[in-house]
Amino acid sequence: MEEQTIPNWLKKRADLTPDRIAIHFCDSSITFWELFHLSTKTAGQLSTVGLKKGQFVGVLLKNHQDTVLILLAMQMLGVKAVILNNRLTTEELIWQLNDSRSSFLITEDAFERHIHEFTRKIDGLTIITKQNLFQRKVSSPEILDEYHMNDVCSVMYTSGTTGKPKGVLQTYGNHWWSAIGSALNLGLLEADTWLCAVPLFHISGYSILVRSMIYGMTIVLHETFDEEQVIKDIQKHNVTIMSVVSVMLRRMINSLNDKTLPKTFRCMLLGGGPAPLSLLEKCVEKGIPVFQTYGMTETASQIVTLAPEHAMSKLGSAGKALFPSQLKILNSSGRKAAPYEEGEIYVKGPNVTIGYLNREQATKDSIQNGWLATGDIGYMDDEGFLYVLDRRQDLIISGGENIYPAEIEGVLLSHPEISDAGVTGLPDEKWGQVPAAVIARNRGSQLSEEEVISFCTEKLAKYKVPKKIKFVSELPRNAAKKLLRRKLSELF
Amino acid sequence: MEEQTIPNWLKKRADLTPDRIAIHFCDSSITFWELFHLSTKTAGQLSTVGLKKGQFVGVLLKNHQDTVLILLAMQMLGVKAVILNNRLTTEELIWQLNDSRSSFLITEDAFERHIHEFTRKIDGLTIITKQNLFQRKVSSPEILDEYHMNDVCSVMYTSGTTGKPKGVLQTYGNHWWSAIGSALNLGLLEADTWLCAVPLFHISGYSILVRSMIYGMTIVLHETFDEEQVIKDIQKHNVTIMSVVSVMLRRMINSLNDKTLPKTFRCMLLGGGPAPLSLLEKCVEKGIPVFQTYGMTETASQIVTLAPEHAMSKLGSAGKALFPSQLKILNSSGRKAAPYEEGEIYVKGPNVTIGYLNREQATKDSIQNGWLATGDIGYMDDEGFLYVLDRRQDLIISGGENIYPAEIEGVLLSHPEISDAGVTGLPDEKWGQVPAAVIARNRGSQLSEEEVISFCTEKLAKYKVPKKIKFVSELPRNAAKKLLRRKLSELF
Numbered sequence: 002m003e004e005q006t007i008p009n010w011l012k013k014r015a016d017l018t019p020d021r022i023a024i025h026f027c028d029s030s031i032t033f034w035e036l037f038h039l040s041t042k043t044a045g046q047l048s049t050v051g052l053k054k055g056q057f058v059g060v061l062l063k064n065h066q067d068t069v070l071i072l073l074a075m076q077m078l079g080v081k082a083v084i085l086n087n088r089l090t091t092e093e094l095i096w097q098l099n100d101s102r103s104s105f106l107i108t109e110d111a112f113e114r115h116i117h118e119f120t121r122k123i124d125g126l127t128i129i130t131k132q133n134l135f136q137r138k139v140s141s142p143e144i145l146d147e148y149h150m151n152d153v154c155s156v157m158y159t160s161g162t163t164g165k166p167k168g169v170l171q172t173y174g175n176h177w178w179s180a181i182g183s184a185l186n187l188g189l190l191e192a193d194t195w196l197c198a199v200p201l202f203h204i205s206g207y208s209i210l211v212r213s214m215i216y217g218m219t220i221v222l223h224e225t226f227d228e229e230q231v232i233k234d235i236q237k238h239n240v241t242i243m244s245v246v247s248v249m250l251r252r253m254i255n256s257l258n259d260k261t262l263p264k265t266f267r268c269m270l271l272g273g274g275p276a277p278l279s280l281l282e283k284c285v286e287k288g289i290p291v292f293q294t295y296g297m298t299e300t301a302s303q304i305v306t307l308a309p310e311h312a313m314s315k316l317g318s319a320g321k322a323l324f325p326s327q328l329k330i331l332n333s334s335g336r337k338a339a340p341y342e343e344g345e346i347y348v349k350g351p352n353v354t355i356g357y358l359n360r361e362q363a364t365k366d367s368i369q370n371g372w373l374a375t376g377d378i379g380y381m382d383d384e385g386f387l388y389v390l391d392r393r394q395d396l397i398i399s400g401g402e403n404i405y406p407a408e409i410e411g412v413l414l415s416h417p418e419i420s421d422a423g424v425t426g427l428p429d430e431k432w433g434q435v436p437a438a439v440i441a442r443n444r445g446s447q448l449s450e451e452e453v454i455s456f457c458t459e460k461l462a463k464y465k466v467p468k469k470i471k472f473v474s475e476l477p478r479n480a481a482k483k484l485l486r487r488k489l490s491e492l493f
Numbered sequence: 494m495e496e497q498t499i500p501n502w503l504k505k506r507a508d509l510t511p512d513r514i515a516i517h518f519c520d521s522s523i524t525f526w527e528l529f530h531l532s533t534k535t536a537g538q539l540s541t542v543g544l545k546k547g548q549f550v551g552v553l554l555k556n557h558q559d560t561v562l563i564l565l566a567m568q569m570l571g572v573k574a575v576i577l578n579n580r581l582t583t584e585e586l587i588w589q590l591n592d593s594r595s596s597f598l599i600t601e602d603a604f605e606r607h608i609h610e611f612t613r614k615i616d617g618l619t620i621i622t623k624q625n626l627f628q629r630k631v632s633s634p635e636i637l638d639e640y641h642m643n644d645v646c647s648v649m650y651t652s653g654t655t656g657k658p659k660g661v662l663q664t665y666g667n668h669w670w671s672a673i674g675s676a677l678n679l680g681l682l683e684a685d686t687w688l689c690a691v692p693l694f695h696i697s698g699y700s701i702l703v704r705s706m707i708y709g710m711t712i713v714l715h716e717t718f719d720e721e722q723v724i725k726d727i728q729k730h731n732v733t734i735m736s737v738v739s740v741m742l743r744r745m746i747n748s749l750n751d752k753t754l755p756k757t758f759r760c761m762l763l764g765g766g767p768a769p770l771s772l773l774e775k776c777v778e779k780g781i782p783v784f785q786t787y788g789m790t791e792t793a794s795q796i797v798t799l800a801p802e803h804a805m806s807k808l809g810s811a812g813k814a815l816f817p818s819q820l821k822i823l824n825s826s827g828r829k830a831a832p833y834e835e836g837e838i839y840v841k842g843p844n845v846t847i848g849y850l851n852r853e854q855a856t857k858d859s860i861q862n863g864w865l866a867t868g869d870i871g872y873m874d875d876e877g878f879l880y881v882l883d884r885r886q887d888l889i890i891s892g893g894e895n896i897y898p899a900e901i902e903g904v905l906l907s908h909p910e911i912s913d914a915g916v917t918g919l920p921d922e923k924w925g926q927v928p929a930a931v932i933a934r935n936r937g938s939q940l941s942e943e944e945v946i947s948f949c950t951e952k953l954a955k956y957k958v959p960k961k962i963k964f965v966s967e968l969p970r971n972a973a974k975k976l977l978r979r980k981l982s983e984l985f
Contacts, residue, residue: 005497005843006863007817016877017813181673185707189681215677215816321509324707325499351497371498385508 006147007177010214011037011073018217025238026066026222033217036073044074044142046134051127052105054079054143057156057358059098059106059126061085061115064201064224067131069210071107072201076154076173077144083156083168084202088479091118093166097158098123101168101358105129150174156358157204157298168358169298171204176211178351179301182323183208186306187242187268187292189216196243198223198231199482205244205272208302226482228256239265246273246482247280248421250291251414254283261287268292272303273483274389274407279415281316295319295346295389299354299373304328305387318386319379326350329372330381340383343403345393346375378405395486397426397434402464404436406486409467412460413438413453418446421476424467425489438467439489441476469493498639499669502706503529503565510709517730518558518714525709528565536566536634538626543619544597546571546635549648549850551590551598551618553577553607556693556716559623561702563599564693568646568665569636575648575660576694580971583610585658589650590615593660593850597621642666648850649696649790660850661790663696668703670843671793674815675700678798679734679760679784681708688735690715690723691974697736697764700794718974720748731757738765738974739772740913742783743906746775753779760784764795765975766881766899771907773808787811787838787881791846791865796820797879810878811871818842821864822873832875835895837885838867870897887978889918889926894956896928898978901959904952905930905945910938913968916959917981930959931981933968961985 014023015037023036031039052058058075060082062068075082083101085094094115098106108116109131116128148154154173158166195212197220199205213220221238223230226249234240243266245253250271269284272294284291296303305328307320322328329337332344349371356364367374378396379389390405397404406424413422421441426434442448450470457466477488506515507529515528523531544550550572554560567574575593577586586607590598600608601623608620640646646665650658687704689712691697705712713730715722718741726732735758737745742763761776764786776783788795797820799812814820821829824836841863848856859866870888871881882897889896898916905914913933918926934940942962949958969980 007843008819010816013816017816184676184681185709188683189676191680217677324502324505324509327500351499 005150005174007150007173008147009077009145010148010177010211011040011077012144012146014214014217021217022219023213024066024069024220024222025234029066031066033214036069040070040073040077041142041144042139043070043134044078044144045139046137047071047074047078047080047107048142049137049140050105050129050134052078052080054145055081056105057081057083057101057103059083059085059101059103059108060202061087061094061106061108061112062131062202063087063109063111064197064206064222066222067109067135068201069222071131071134072207072210074142076148078142079145079152081153081156084207086158086200086202086479087112091115095119095122097166097168098126100165101156107131107134148173150177151355153355155207157202157207159298167360167363169354170356170358171298171301172355175301175352175354176208177215178325179208179303180212180215182325182350182352183212183303183306184216185324187270190241190267192239192265193241194219194221194238196221196223196231196234196238196240198226198249199244199246204296204298204302205246209244226252228252232256232262235262235266239263241265242268242270244270244272247271247276248478248482250276250284251280251420254280254287254289257287262289266290270294270303270306272296276317277407277411277414278317279411285313285316293317293319295377295387297375299367299375300326300348300350301352301354304348304350304352307386311386315382315386317388318382319389320387321385322348322350322387323352326352328381328387330379338380341380343378343380343390346377346379346387346389347372348375349373392486395425397424397436399426399429399434399436399464400432404434404465406436409436409438409457409461409465412457413440416448416453416456418443418448419453423476423484423486423489425486427469427490427493429468432464435468436465437469437471437489437493439471439473439476439492441473497642497666499642499665500639501569501637502640502669502703503532503569504636504638506706506709513709514711515705516558516561516712516714517726519716521558523558525706528561532562532565532569533634533636534631535562535626536570536636537631538629539563539566539570539572539599540634541629541632542597542621542626544570544572546637547573548597549573549575549593549595551575551577551593551595551600552694553579553586553598553600553604554623554694555579555601555603556689556698556714558714559601559627560693561714563623563626564699564702565706566634568640570634571637571644573645573648576699578650578692578694578971579604583607587611587614589658589660590618592657593648599623599626640665642669643847645847647699649694649699651790659852659855661846662848662850663790663793664847667793667844667846668700669707670817671700671795672704672707674817674842674844675704675795675798676708677816679762682733682759684731684757685734686711686713686730686732688713688715688723688726688730688732690718690741691736691738696788696790696794697738701736718744720744724748724754727754727758731755733757734760734762736762736764739763739768740970740974742768742776743772743912746772746779746781749779754781758782762786762795762798764788768809769899769903769906770809771903777805777808785809785811787869787879789867791859791867792818792840792842793844793846796840796842796844799878803878807874807878809880810874811881812879813877814840814842814879815844818844820873820879822871830872833872835870835872835882838869838871838879838881839864840867841865884978887917889916889928891918891921891926891928891956892924896926896957898928901928901930901949901953901957904949905932908940908945908948910935910940911945915968915976915978915981917978919961919982919985921960924956927960928957929961929963929981929985931963931965931968931984933965
């Protein structure tokens with residue numbers, strides 16, 4: 002049996018639909034033909050610099066059309082891109098560059114501060130800025146005609162809420178299947194246009210790139226998330242799909258006021274953790290079609306999504322596993338959980354990572370017989386719909402009761418004067434742990450701690466009501482806008 | 494590396510969208526939930542009869558909802574269905590049952606005549622009619638939870654224009670990828686409904702079944718092709734896609750008269766050999782969106798299709814290889830042909846068969862490094878669009894000139910009084926071979942041999958003008974309505 006290959010997807014796409022728009026970025030647009038030729042040119046420049054098939058190469062870049070060219074050039078060269086989160090500290094970046102044994106780093110002048118430190122502290126790392134790269138002579142690069150499904154395409158480090166981050170190996174096959182699973186769920190219209198205001202260094206953004214090539218679909222790429230600009234561009238470019246996390250969606254809803262999105266907008270793909278019910282209800286009111294999803298770096302983006310027909314009746318559920326994938330819940334005794342019984346979420350499918358870079362033991366611990374232990378807690382209802390409760394390590398155990406921060410956050414966020422909220426567990430002599438909340442109020446709001454507690458007392462069991470409240474102007478979130486719960490405790 | 498699996502696609506579909514209609518047949522409709530449960534029941538009955546995972550089991554059935562249940566039950570049991578063409582003679586069927594070493598045959602009372610002979614002539618074959626099967630007690634069957642991509646799902650014998658037919662092995666993966674490749678080309682709408690008036694025993698019909706489960710798409714299943722009924726059902730069930738071969742399409746066009754198909758009808762998937770230009774032009778006139786395709790039993794249906802944006806500008810082309818697949822032309826010296834240079838068509842991709850049943854040598858001869866030699870002749874233009882000329886074995890060589898029967902047939906079919914036509918080569922002392930035509934005239938037409946020859950002389954080089962003409966009431970076509978050219982010579 003030969004190993005499975007697929008044609009170089011950018012080259013193939015440029016052959017099939019050369020004249021379709023691939024990317025709108027700022028005020029320019031390029032077709033798939035142009036994207037292929039520009040990426041090939043970039044591949045030539047990367048070759049000149051010394052990049053070779055099979056190497057691990059760091060990438061530290063902002064959302065930009067140039068970043069797309071560099072990432073696609075690396076795919077075509079068979080270079081394994083170690084895609085770094087550009088919001089990390091210098092020390093964190095150095096750790097990941099060393100851990101991945103990257104021989105090169107492609108970055109940009111804007112990260113001069115980091116570059117200086119890298120040069121000083123990392124031996125044998127060749128650093129090239131895109132400004133420098135694009136001035137190089139172009140050689141004729143050796144472009145892959147086919148991608149092997151099992152070859153590693155990219156590495157992304159997990160946010161690592163506990164311990165050191167691990168590099169997740171994402172194969173060409175993982176990305177391919179992720180795109181296929183999503184298409185089988187959402188359908189595939191010729192008019193589809195996907196707005197990407199999430200980071201390209203995160204799987205939520207990178208996966209949009211891959212879908213674009215496989216579907217022949219236009220991307221509207223934004224440098225950063227700006228709700229006004231997003232709403233404008235949805236109109237201007239007839240955007241049909243957008244990937245968001247709760248906090249982005251909430252800002253869009255606020256900014257929309259009494260307006261709504263155009264009828265052609267057909268899917269707001271909501272990931273990045275359990276969404277508060279109040280937010281979902283607001284979207285229903287506004288007629289914004291939210292598809293709640295569940296996924297992670299290890300599954301090359303969404304693996305569980307709520308199908309169109311259940312968007313209303315199963316509000317709050319992440320849905321069912323995508324067509325090529327499977328899902329199960331194991332309870333605390335390691336047995337298959339009954340409906341509504343909580344337990345750890347396990348997933349399986351061709352989009353699931355082959356493992357962690359240079360972490361044989363961690364890989365064995367996490368993946369067994371193709372099933373990945375996600376570390377997340379949830380349950381399935383009697384029709385098999387998944388409800389994600391929380392990260393296992395975020396669970397608060399108070400007097401023997403399980404408390405899910407996400408539930409309390411949902412209640413807090415339903416308060417009209419609260420713009421953002423995070424809940425964490427604090428050590429407590431009597432109860433073991435008690436919940437505490439960090440809250441950002443709307444501008445000008447005078448909401449008091451007592452008012453918050455009284456609001457929660459109406460809606461939550463007593464043991465779930467936060468025992469301490471801290472008001473802040475902004476909550477600690479990572480580049481993907483995910484709440485950094487471990488940082489919350491430090492605020493108390 | 495673990496072997497790739499996908500969830501049992503019918504079970505998965507019944508879980509994801511249980512209430513969607515799976516099949517309209519005659520006046521009844523069943524949902525995916527019902528389809529899964531009826532097929533599971535059928536699997537239980539097949540188990541009771543003695544069918545086991547891994548066996549080769551013959552299937553000789555007509556287009557019917559029952560046939561769907563039996564074929565899907567076999568998939569779920571892991572039984573390899575040897576799907577027999579029900580238009581074959583008893584002798585041909587016996588040959589294929591023996592060749593495949595089938596231990597069982599599932600058939601129906603309508604084929605009593607064959608059954609009688611099978612019983613007499615084949616040792617150790619257990620024959621079960623569906624009438625008998627459906628009365629059996631239902632046991633609880635062992636349904637596969639996952640399908641292994643590399644496991645054989647079905648076997649179909651190639652029509653065998655030369656030599657004995659060969660059993661083409663089609664894996665679960667072949668069928669899966671075929672469906673994915675088609676979706677990436679045609680898109681995937683929630684409203685899609687595919688009319689199947691081609692035989693389920695042919696890959697053109699069987700592949701619609703597979704797509705239905707993977708896409709969650711409704712099928713309108715017809716027992717036989719009847720143009721009036723087809724046109725009625727396209728209206729009634731809002732059909733969006735239909736698979737046809739030229740002769741079916743021609744009959745539909747004639748039957749439509751000055752009407753056309755509804756706007757929601759978005760794709761007439763035209764396969765089964767090169768289509769005459771006159772027919773394609775008529776479809777353009779009528780606004781029927783024809784997607785010319787090229788495929789075969791060995792590629793689990795279409796592998797090359799004309800993309801929407803080129804439907805008009807590349808009329809007559811079969812298009813480009815589907816996203817997961819590749820295509821090349823080798824000239825007579827075995828080198829990659831230049832644009833417009835004719836040669837043999839080679840295809841590669843995950844939908845290409847792993848080989849022929851019990852034919853190691855034939856498999857090696859046909860498939861090398863993943864590339865299948867199709868035996869078809871064609872060329873690519875300078876933009877890489879494929880034009881299929883003919884089957885290599887149908888080629889007529891006359892005085893050193895290559896004559897493609899399909900080209901002459903195209904001219905004949907453009908004559909307003911000719912309803913069907915076939916061209917073959919006859920031995921000739923002077924020229925080696927000369928072309929001869931078999932023609933079916935419209936009812937009441939008095940068209941003469943001289944008139945036909947004079948018509949051809951206007952449109953064709955002299956050496957291509959048929960030297961002999963034979964008028965018949967009906968041309969020899971196989972069950973898939975494909976012209977049986979080898980039978981034409983016998984008419985002279």
